Amino acid sequence: MDIKAYIILSLVLFTIGIIGVLVRRNAIIIFMCVELMLNAVNLLLVAFSKMHALSSAAKASATFASDAQIFVFFIMVVAAAEVSVGLAIIVMMYRNVHTVDVNFLNRLKN
Amino acid sequence: MSIIQIIFLLLSVMAVGSALMMITSKNPVNSVLWLIVVFFAISGHYILLNAQFLAIVNIIVYAGAIMVLFLFVVMLMNLNAETEPVKNRRLQLIGVTSGGALMLIIVSAINKIDVEQLVQINAGDSGLIKVLGMNLFKNYVLPFEISSVLFLSAMIGAVVIGKKEEIDIKK
Secondary structure (H helix, E strand, O other), rough: EHHHHHHHHHHHHHHHHHHHHHHHHHHHHHHHHHHHHHHHHHOOOOHHHHHHOOOOOOHHOOOOOOOHHHHHHHHHHHHHHHHHHHHHHHHHHHHOOOOOEEEHHHHOOO | OOOOHHHHHHHHHHHHHHHHHHHHOOOOOHHHHHHHHHHHHHHHHHHHOOHHHHHHHHHHHHHHHHHHHHHHHHOHHHHOOOOOOOOOOHHHHHHHHHHHHHHHHHHHHOOOOOOOOOOOOOOOOOOOOHHHHHHHHHHHHHHHHHHHHHHHHHHHHHHHHHHOOOOOOOO
């Protein structure tokens, strides 16, 4: 497969995530769109690592091509920690204002 | 058209279609379920790229743990299509236009590149657990240990934020 196919697929998924963040007003859906963007980037990192596995530098070092996949692993670790804290924040917000509409968050200043 | 390309197209259509369904469905529970379908399609892509460890971890961590957490919170709040916040048509149009413009610009920029770089499909051992484990515990052992501290702080943070207030503020 050509690397361009993977770049365009990741780009489409990332753009859907961006549009979701801009369009939706539900805080949980916005959070899910952020997860979708993270996954699009993960897919691109794995595709690039497999692209490098074909290069000549990969023959010299055994772990050269798997570095990007370690990065994806750490992105997943950070995303899991982020989701637990973010959902706690959304639950607290729901408990205080009884809605998940992000437009209500501008009342924080009063 | 080879079998690899057919599988790639099938998984891509599945991922993009489910992602579109996710951002357009009214009911938040349906959105969570469509996002799980997207994650399964991305795991299929990982298997196609022979990144077996990441495919399994993606299913266990994302489709398993994280999305169940989302579903749990959605059901805890009793969200459904009726409680969905009202939307502004004009803002929606602006959002879709700006996102589409970003996509068009990057796609046209990528199409300018005429370098043919191939991706290794269904071969190579860089995604196997043995190679990844050797790399993780030899070269990346310090970030691995630091991530355990991150998990501890996230756990404490979630408990502290989610805890009910002891003092009732009634004014």
